Amino acid sequence: MPAKEVRDGVEISNPLEIAQRLIEVAVNDLGLSQGVYEILKKPKRIMKVSIPVRMDDGTYREFEGFRSQHIDVLGPTKGGVRFHPLVTEDEVAALSIWMSLKSAILGIPYGGGKGGIVVNPKELSERELEELSRGFIRELEPIMGPEKDIPAPDVNTTPEIMGWMIDEFSRLKGKNVPGTVTGKPIILGGSAGRVEATGRGVVFTIAQAANTLGLKLEGMTAVVQGFGNVGSVTAKLLTERGVKVLGVTDAGGGVYHEGGLDIEELLKHAKETGTVKGFNGYADFGNEELFSADCDILVPAALENQITAETGPKIKAKIVAEAANGPTTPEGNAAMEDNGVFVIPDILCNAGGVTVSYFEWVQNTTHLAWTEQEVNDRLFTEMTQAFDDVYQMKEKKNVKMRDAAYLVAVDRLANAMKARGWIRE
Missing domain, CATH: 3.40.50.720 (NAD(P)-binding Rossmann-like Domain)
Structure with a gap:
């Protein structure tokens, strides 16, 4: 059974244990080698940082943050940053794994990433929030970049916060690098249709x-x-x-x-x-x-x-x-x-965000801009194809939709591992 943790006196299942369990089932059902599971079960890297912020009253507070990079077999890692008081290392690890699976299901050339800061943003002023956001990027800069790891909005983060983050990263690099962050304001290279x-x-x-x-x-x-x-x-x-x-x-x-x-x-x-x-x-x-x-x-x-x-x-x-x-x-x-x-299942249902983040990244790297209608039409094509792929796997294997989604994703990730020589038959 999955390990349990307690939040606010309520016993809940550990999300990392859940993700690992479902991946193991998919690996076994597909008849893949144990090496596939060993590579997929944990992120390749989790960076834990401490971010000092000068508060408006002149005092300083340290905020704990994380960035998890799961696997880059398909491309750079990609995923949101959440600001929430209940963020944990296991949570961001699990979320980065799910991002890898989403990208694989949608056929997007990304691995999974996820970040989080333990904070209630409603308790911070706008200046404090900006300083925290910029401080997080200063800590993550060595492992970020459009070909390395690409943050985006998530719980309690916004296009405005993404704007601060891309500005801080660009300052550190001495040039504009818009493809490093997605979910930005449109004026900074964000994509039409990303918010929705x-x-x-x-x-x-x-x-x-x-x-x-x-x-x-x-x-x-x-x-x-x-x-x-x-x-x-x-x-x-x-x-x-x-x-x-x-x-x-x-x-x-x-x-x-x-x-x-x-x-x-x-x-x-x-x-x-x-x-x-x-x-x-x-x-x-x-x-x-x-x-x-x-x-x-x-x-x-x-x-x-x-x-x-x-x-x-x-x-x-x-x-x-x-x-x-x-x-x-x-x-x-x-x-x-x-x-x-x-x-x-979530790794299919809510994958529209990473899909349009990918569209934004493509627009940034090609220096082109698509209309909102173009973005929505492309999203419809990608999401309906992904649904059909999962449903066909469901029918083929006679399993439930969640199991089918994991089977599709793990099979594609395993094929990429084989192509790179990470695993042998």
């Missing part, structure tokens, strides 16, 4: 799943956990396709309306108040109600370990679209499978 990319990719995979199940997306109902960038974009784009979003939760609470929520107005409310709770005087809606909601689509778009042995059996949705990374424990996944829920 992860949520848009989630919706593309939901549409593919509905079609596969013989369901009509228009007229379906959904609930969304998390109303940050990914959750809010997913909710907005679902409503544009005729899906009725009944309920949404965030860190401050939740809101439910049987007649459906006006997502545009909900976005305004959340911006003004800091939470979706209380919108239009509608009913309060917690995570307990969310997981047991009578709906067609459930979108976990928050943090890890949300669908567990406790919450998994309560899910009534036909489709669970994992917009977050690692939202489901093995026990939660088994419970959903037993109940016939169609799960779109």
Whole structure:
């Protein structure tokens, strides 16, 4: 069984142990050598740094940060940087592994990377946040670069923060190196469509799943956990396709309306108040109600370990679209499978972000700019092809979607290892 850790008094599964377990199963099912598992089970490098920041009151605080680089067999490592008080070394290690798998599934020439700083950014002023962001890049500079490792936004990080990071890296190098960071403001070489990319990719995979199940997306109902960038974009784009979003939760609470929520107005409310709770005087809606909601689509778009042995059996949705990374424990996944829920696994479902980050990197290196329509069209092509590849593996091996996604990814990574001579038959 996966190792457990305790956060805020709650026992949860260790994400690194979960990732390793699923990779081991895929390696065995594919009949690959033990060497493949040994290479994939841990990142090749994890850099742990301490970042001193002068606070506005004149005192200094040290912040702990990490950058994990999993494997570069397909290309430079790539992945987001999150600012969150619960960041751990095992978490960023697991997230970097998942990034490798996502890139392999999408056929993107990247390995997996991930970074994080243990901080609640809401407690910092803008100046303190900028100093922290720049300090992180100063520590990581030796292992960064457009052909080495490429950060991007993640939980609690924004295009503005990416702008500070690319400016700091460029200063250190004495020249502009825009391809080192993605998710930047467009004026600094960012890509049109990047902000919405992860949520848009989630919706593309939901549409593919509905079609596969013989369901009509228009007229379906959904609930969304998390109303940050990914959750809010997913909710907005679902409503544009005729899906009725009944309920949404965030860190401050939740809101439910049987007649459906006006997502545009909900976005305004959340911006003004800091939470979706209380919108239009509608009913309060917690995570307990969310997981047991009578709906067609459930979108976990928050943090890890949300669908567990406790919450998994309560899910009534036909489709669970994992917009977050690692939202489901093995026990939660088994419970959903037993109940016939169609799960779109995270390493497929939320890969739209890394895909458009790749598009941004390509635009930077070629000094070209694509229109938002071009970006969205390319994203649709990549995401639907990836869904089809995973679904075909599911049918071929008679396995569940999560297992199929790991089989596709591990098989492609193993082939790259063989081609480079890292492993022998």
